[in-house]
Amino acid sequence: MGDLLWGTPAIRAISKALPEVSIDLLLQPGWNDLFSGNPHIRKLIPYHSQWFRQPLGFAKLLQFKYDHVLIFHANKNICRVLPWLRASFVWSHQYDETRSPPILPCLSENQIIQINKPVHGILRRIAMLEKLKVPADGTHMNIFLGEKDRADAFLFLKNNRMAPKEFIYMNIGGSSFEKQWPVEKFVSLAKLILKKTSMSIMLGGGPEATDRVSSIENEIGLKRVTRATHLSLKKNCSLISQARILISPDSGPMHIGFALKVPTIALFWSSDATGTISRNPLNGPDYCGPLNIDESLYAVLSGNFFNGTKKEYNPENLFSKPILVSEVWEKILYFMEI
Numbered sequence: 093m094g095d096l097l098w099g100t101p102a103i104r105a106i107s108k109a110l111p112e113v114s115i116d117l118l119l120q121p122g123w124n125d126l127f128s129g130n131p132h133i134r135k136l137i138p139y140h141s142q143w144f145r146q147p148l149g150f151a152k153l154l155q156f157k158y159d160h161v162l163i164f165h166a167n168k169n170i171c172r173v174l175p176w177l178r179a180s181f182v183w184s185h186q187y188d189e190t191r192s193p194p195i196l197p198c199l200s201e202n203q204i205i206q207i208n209k210p211v212h213g214i215l216r217r218i219a220m221l222e223k224l225k226v227p228a229d230g231t232h233m234n235i236f237l238g239e240k241d242r243a244d245a246f247l248f249l250k251n252n253r254m255a256p257k258e259f260i261y262m263n264i265g266g267s268s269f270e271k272q273w274p275v276e277k278f279v280s281l282a283k284l285i286l287k288k289t290s291m292s293i294m295l296g297g298g299p300e301a302t303d304r305v306s307s308i309e310n311e312i313g314l315k316r317v318t319r320a321t322h323l324s325l326k327k328n329c330s331l332i333s334q335a336r337i338l339i340s341p342d343s344g345p346m347h348i349g350f351a352l353k354v355p356t357i358a359l360f361w362s363s364d365a366t367g368t369i370s371r372n373p374l375n376g377p378d379y380c381g382p383l384n385i386d387e388s389l390y391a392v393l394s395g396n397f398f399n400g401t402k403k404e405y406n407p408e409n410l411f412s413k414p415i416l417v418s419e420v421w422e423k424i425l426y427f428m429e430i
Contacts, residue, residue, distance in 0.1 A: 094213070094344055095164070095213065096119065098164070098165075100130075100233045101214055101231050102162070102217040102218050103234075104132055104229050106132075108229050110226065114134040114135075116137055118153075118173070119138075120138070120141065121138045121140075122325075124136050125326035129237070131236065143172070156178065157179075158178065159180050160181045160182075160223070161174075161177055161183070162217075163185075165186070171198035174199075182203055183203055183220050184203060184220075185204070185219060187204045210378070211379065212378070212379050214231050214383050230384070231383050231384045232385075241327075241329070242334075245327065248320075248323070254294070255292075257336045258290070259291055260292075260335060260424070261294045261331065261337070262282065262340075263301075263338070263339065263340035263346070264278060264295055264304045264321075265297025271342055272304070272397065273341050273397050274398070277415075279311045281339075281417050281420055282308065285424065289424075292316040292317065292318070294318055294320055294335065295308060295317065295320065295321070328348075332348050332354055335354055336427070337354070338356045338357070339357045340356065340358060341359045342377075342380065354389070355390070355430070357423045357424070357427075358377065358393070360394040388430055391427075393415050393419055395413050397414070397415065
């Protein structure tokens with residue numbers, strides 16, 4: 093989800109600099125909600141990861157002729173897509189010489205915009221615009237919500253006895269195990285919020301978060317608490333836009349918060365369950381967290397998500413200690429006072 097939203101500043105820049113051109117976006121249908129209503133995009137073209145569903149969809153691509161194809165984010169399946177694209181030029185920023193074959197073996201080296209240092213994902217995509225002679229138009233990500241989206245959010249809040257800007261949205265999920273802040277810490281934090289503030293709590297996350305949300309509900313009860321895991325991605329975006337604060341690990345909803353300018357407390361993992369540091373430098377907030385966002389709209393906490401060995405508390409390593417409930421609570425108080 094974050095990888096997709098990182099492309100929106102580049103899409104906006106192209107549309108602004110070349111208003112006469114049409115921009116199509118090829119993506120998995122499950123992500124359409126992030127781009128529906130985007131005035132910079134002409135068409136959303138579905139891509140299915142199952143190989144047996146691809147030929148029929150790819151055949152539809154033959155009706156279009158493109159001047160440029162920009163590969164913002166892809167895996168090796170892109171090699172199945174490219175033969176069906178009628179395009180004058182194809183560009184990508186993805187290339188990993190440590191892999192054999194490279195991540196995009198179907199491209200030649202002169203089609204890769206090589207960036208030889210750690211750079212935020214948004215800036216990697218913006219760097220591709222040089223091939224189109226298009227100037228950048230800032231780095232802010234876009235999600236466009238319509239009146240119906242807002243009305244649906246207000247209705248859901250009303251039906252659950254909640255009010256706009258009077259609740260905290262807690263993303264309980266995470267795209268992988270190491271990105272999931274412990275349930276017991278979410279429980280402790282939720283109890284603090286319910287006891288010491290008048291805020292309600294909304295529990296969100298993808299399908300992987302359903303059981304975790306149920307565990308939290310069992311511990312804290314349902315008074316002033318509701319869940320949004322059963323709602324569509326668009327409805328969750330609309331609800332996040334009405335939250336007073338978003339609390340999220342480094343995952344999709346965190347980027348939604350940044351895009352919608354909702355005060356966001358971002359939790360970045362930094363070590364595994366044994367306390368051994370295994371942090372990918374590209375997973376840190378410098379390269380996939382907030383970029384050029386007003387400091388009143390975000391706070392970043394980095395640390396261990398697990399309860400491993402005492403190595404976590406080694407003061408020589410900034411990121412070895414766990415992220416404490418008290419640290420998140422302090423950030424909540426900060427945003428509540430703004």
